[in-house]
Amino acid sequence: MRDVSLANVGWKPVFQQQLALFPDNLAVARVVAVQRTGLSVAPSVGSFTEVVLGGKWFVMEVEARATVGDWVLIDPQTGALEHVLERLSLIKRMSAGTAGEIQLIAANIDTAFIVTSCNSEFSLSRLERYLAAIVEADILPVVVLTKKDLTDNADFYVEQVRSLDMTLAVEAVNALSAADVDSLSGWCTQGQSIALLGSSGVGKSSLVNTLSGATVQLTQASRGGDDKGRHTTTNRSLHMLPQGGVILDSPGMREFQITDAQSGVNQVFDDIVELASACRFNDCQHDAEPGCVVRQAVADGKLDERRLQSFFKLAREEQFNRETTAQRHTRVRKWSKTVKQTLNTSHKKRT
Numbered sequence: 001m002r003d004v005s006l007a008n009v010g011w012k013p014v015f016q017q018q019l020a021l022f023p024d025n026l027a028v029a030r031v032v033a034v035q036r037t038g039l040s041v042a043p044s045v046g047s048f049t050e051v052v053l054g055g056k057w058f059v060m061e062v063e064a065r066a067t068v069g070d071w072v073l074i075d076p077q078t079g080a081l082e083h084v085l086e087r088l089s090l091i092k093r094m095s096a097g098t099a100g101e102i103q104l105i106a107a108n109i110d111t112a113f114i115v116t117s118c119n120s121e122f123s124l125s126r127l128e129r130y131l132a133a134i135v136e137a138d139i140l141p142v143v144v145l146t147k148k149d150l151t152d153n154a155d156f157y158v159e160q161v162r163s164l165d166m167t168l169a170v171e172a173v174n175a176l177s178a179a180d181v182d183s184l185s186g187w188c189t190q191g192q193s194i195a196l197l198g199s200s201g202v203g204k205s206s207l208v209n210t211l212s213g214a215t216v217q218l219t220q221a222s223r224g225g226d227d228k229g230r231h232t233t234t235n236r237s238l239h240m241l242p243q244g245g246v247i248l249d250s251p252g253m254r255e256f257q258i259t260d261a262q263s264g265v266n267q268v269f270d271d272i273v274e275l276a277s278a279c280r281f282n283d284c285q286h287d288a289e290p291g292c293v294v295r296q297a298v299a300d301g302k303l304d305e306r307r308l309q310s311f312f313k314l315a316r317e318e319q320f321n322r323e324t325t326a327q328r329h330t331r332v333r334k335w336s337k338t339v340k341q342t343l344n345t346s347h348k349k350r351t
């Protein structure tokens with residue numbers, strides 16, 4: 001990313017007050033990409049655009065580590081990362097495959113474009129999953145339906161999204177058409193940070209390119225015969241837009257497991273939560289209990305069985321992951337206490 005001012009990478013005056021807590025000599029920058037051993041930042045700090053992470057950052061709990069979109073304080077003499085400013089928002093998920101490990105996706109995001117295509121990739125249950133995480137993080141969700149040009153039925157997909165929530169913003173576009181994508185520009189103005197989330201091949205990088213008016217990200221045709229992408233984008237990176245905002249491109253996600261999103265789930269399924277409050281039993285599982293208002297709504301055709309199952313699945317998953325993470329934190333704390341005690345004893349023995 002070329003050299004820029006803080007305002008060009010999404011700085012908001014609200015962050016200013018945190019700076020008073022730290023030494024004046026430290027420079028502010030934004031994390032625009034994360035590699036395994038370091039971070040890329042903008043604006044550059046002196047000659048530094050890459051920050052090498054010291055060992056302390058790897059032993060911290062995942063959520064304390066810097067991620068893309070974070071505002072960080074850097075020592076201009078050494079280029080070392082000193083502090084991560086408190087975040088306005090955080091998108092995270094449960095790491096695929098690793099028990100209890102959280103993965104940070106992006107920090108300080110205002111609007112999330114949840115990208116899905118007008119084809120067999122489209123899934124209401126997947127949308128509900130993303131929505132729960134985004135709503136939980138107090139980020140504005142916008143559903144972007146791509147590949148409008150490849151179907152005669154774009155309205156059908158728009159209606160499906162609206163059936164989840166009439167107030168949800170939804171835009172159907174051909175991601176390769178500047179005129180179409182202009183409908184997203186209102187969310188991309190100066191000071192705004194946007195994250196793109198969605199499966200591989202839905203057109204996230206295409207949207208970055210079309211909004212930029214230039215090829216800044218590599219894109220690649222989906223595999224022949226189905227609508228599955230090729231996992232073209234392999235790391236997360238922030239890009240400045242001519243509209244003034246910054247946009248985060250990320251690799252297509254195979255699985256977005258939610259955690260710490262109890263309120264997000266309840267907000268996304270507020271219709272079911274409201275029904276449930278009228279069930280005869282307080283602890284109704286909405287299974288076969290007498291006086292279950294939720295089951296009655298399904299029987300009356302007022303609530304989709306699909307939506308109810310999606311709610312059950314996400315509520316269970318969120319609870320399981322939250323508890324697993326809590327157990328892991330306890331284990332890590334006990335372990336570091338043991339390490340500290342061992343170090344203390346061996347230190348005492350020597351002196």
Ligand SMILES: Nc1nc2c(ncn2[C@@H]2O[C@H](COP(=O)(O)OP(=O)(O)OP(=O)(O)O)[C@@H](O)[C@H]2O)c(=O)[nH]1
Pocket residue numbers: 146147148149150173174175176199200201202203204205206207218219220221222229230231232233234250251252253
């Ligand atoms: N016709 C048409 N093609 C599109 C549209 N959006 C994306 N494509 C094509 O779909 C393919 C995949 O697009 P990408 O932008 O690479 O998808 P991605 O979401 O970034 O995929 P990953 O990086 O793998 O996560 C490319 O060949 C794009 O040209 C669209 O709205 N209309």
Ligand SMILES: [Mg+2]
Pocket residue numbers: 204205206218219232233249250251252
């Ligand atoms: Mg991509």
Ligand SMILES: [Zn+2]
Pocket residue numbers: 276279280284285286287289291292293294295
């Ligand atoms: Zn019930």
